[in-house]
Amino acid sequence: MKKTALFVPACLLLLTGCSSEHLSSVSPKEDYVVTVNIQDHSLSFIETDSHKEVTWVMPFSFQRAEFLTSDQLLLYGKELDGVYIYELSSGKQLDKWKTGKGIENMIRSSDASKVYAADQHRRSLRVFTPEGKQLKEVKLDSAPFTIIESNDKLYVSSYEKADMYVIDKASWKVTDRFQTHPRAVGGFIDEKKDELWLGGHGSGEMIQDDIYIYSLSNGTLKEKIAAPVMPVDFAKSGNELYVLSHGSNDLWKIDYKTKRIMKKIETGSNPFSMKRFRNKLYIASYDSNKVQIIDLSTFQTIKQIPVGTGPFQLLVREDETP
Numbered sequence: 635m636k637k638t639a640l641f642v643p644a645c646l647l648l649l650t651g652c653s654s655e656h657l658s659s660v661s662p663k664e665d666y667v668v669t670v671n672i673q674d675h676s677l678s679f680i681e682t683d684s685h686k687e688v689t690w691v692m693p694f695s696f697q698r699a700e701f702l703t704s705d706q707l708l709l710y711g712k713e714l715d716g717v718y719i720y721e722l723s724s725g726k727q728l729d730k731w732k733t734g735k736g737i738e739n740m741i742r743s744s745d746a747s748k749v750y751a752a753d754q755h756r757r758s759l760r761v762f763t764p765e766g767k768q769l770k771e772v773k774l775d776s777a778p779f780t781i782i783e784s785n786d787k788l789y790v791s792s793y794e795k796a797d798m799y800v801i802d803k804a805s806w807k808v809t810d811r812f813q814t815h816p817r818a819v820g821g822f823i824d825e826k827k828d829e830l831w832l833g834g835h836g837s838g839e840m841i842q843d844d845i846y847i848y849s850l851s852n853g854t855l856k857e858k859i860a861a862p863v864m865p866v867d868f869a870k871s872g873n874e875l876y877v878l879s880h881g882s883n884d885l886w887k888i889d890y891k892t893k894r895i896m897k898k899i900e901t902g903s904n905p906f907s908m909k910r911f912r913n914k915l916y917i918a919s920y921d922s923n924k925v926q927i928i929d930l931s932t933f934q935t936i937k938q939i940p941v942g943t944g945p946f947q948l949l950v951r952e953d954e955t956p
Contacts, residue, residue, distance in 0.1 A: 656725075658688050658690070659723055660688055660722035662705050662722065664681050664682075664683075665951065666679045666682065666950070667925065667948060667949070668680070668949040669918050669925060669948055670696075670697075670698060670945065670946055671923075671941060671943055671944050671946070672695070672696070673943035673944030674691065675691065676691045676942035677690040677692070677707075678925075678945070679951075680916075682911055682912075685937065687939065689941075695711065695713075696710060696711040697711035699949060700949070702742065703764070704951060706720070706721055707719070707720050707722060707949075710740060712735065712736060712754060715733075715734055716733050716734075717730065717731040717733050717740070719731070722951070729766065731762070733751070733753075734755065735755055736756055737751050738754045738779060739781055741781050741783065744783055746764070747764070748762065749761075749762045750762075750781050750783070752777075752781055752790065754793075756771070757777055757778070758772055758773050758774055758778070759772040759790050760772075761806070770806045772801055772806055776792040776794045777792060777794050778799070779791050780818060782822065782830070783823075784823050784825055784850070785825065786804065787800055787803060787809075788803060791819075791832070793817055793819075796813050796815055796816045796817075796818075797813060798811065798812050798813075798818070798830075798848075814832060815834060815842065816834070816836065816837035816840070817834050817835050817836065818833070818846070819832075819835055819866050820865070822870070823850065828851050829848070829849070829850065830847070830849075832845070832846045832848065833845055833866045833867065834846075834864070834865070835880070835881075841863055841864065841881065843860055843862035844860055844861065844862075845858065845860075845861050845865050847859070857893065859893055860895075861877045861879055861884075861895075862879060862884075863881030864879055864881030864882070865877045865878065865880075865886075866879070866880045866906065867880075867907055867908050869909065871913075873891055874887055874930070876888070876908070876915060876930075878901070878905055878907075878917065880904065880905055883900055884900060885898060885908075885915070885917065885928065886898045901919060902919025902921070902922035902924050902938070903919055903922045904922070905918060905920065906918060906947070908948060909948040910930075913930050913931055914927055914928060914936075915927070915930060916948055918941075918947070920946060923941060923943055923944070924938045924939060924940055924945075925938070926938050927939070
């Protein structure tokens with residue numbers, strides 16, 4: 635993965651200071667696609683109907699974000715000594731979890747009762763309450779990266795080794811471990827088909843060109859699908875699977891039943907992340923500093939929206955009011 639040196643200009647620090655009072659309110663009654671822009675440590679909130687944009691420039695560098703609730707956002711990064719919680723409706727910092735450095739990835743559990751964190755310094759999978767209390771810590775023997783949740787298990791990949799750890803959510807123990815391809819990044823689970831789909835960048839001179847499909851029950855490789863170069867993110871809509879290839883700037887459309895490539899289109903430069911919201915795909919292009927919107931009914935680009943510098947991750951916030 636491309637590493638980026640993060641530099642905070644002194645003038646920007648003077649403007650922002652350590653306060654969040656300057657941050658605009660983000661309405662809780664709207665649907666937003668959010669970009670995490672890691673070069674200028676900002677967040678861009680794009681309203682999905684009007685495409686109006688609210689920008690937050692933060693007084694610290696961070697790498698990723700995750701929703702804690704529809705109105706609370708976690709901001710974190712491997713070099714930060716904690717996880718910051720911001721409220722969208724007020725624009726204010728609510729709390730900071732004192733996790734220590736090393737948090738590389740976080741996801742909220744499907745029932746919103748927990749937050750799972752891949753801690754690379756401690757080489758562990760950590761489980762937190764929504765209030766930031768650590769419930770469990772599962773020690774691993776290598777640095778964790780991707781976290782994928784099923785009904786009763788967590789699948790946690792290592793970025794150092796070609797390993798997938800299977801963690802039982804009842805006992806919080808590693809119950810299985812199987813070999814995958816090196817540096818697996820991005821993926822999803824289909825429990826009905828007994829399948830774990832994984833993308834990745836490759837390792838060393840071996841650039842990854844394929845999507846790998848593994849058996850959930852025994853960890854064996856079932857199939858590979860060519861999607862060059864570096865397939866790193868997935869989105870599904872009905873019987874269509876969309877795969878984002880970071881290395882070739884391509885978006886692939888795949889028939890999910892037959893696993894055959896249907897179409898592909900070009901994306902912006904150096905895309906890392908995409909999200910589906912209703913009948914549209916949103917793609918963050920890191921070097922283009924834009925979000926590309928794809929209409930899934932036509933599989934065509936309908937709009938490109940300038941955002942902050944270095945959009946690296948996308949999130950979707952959907953209005954949950956009755």
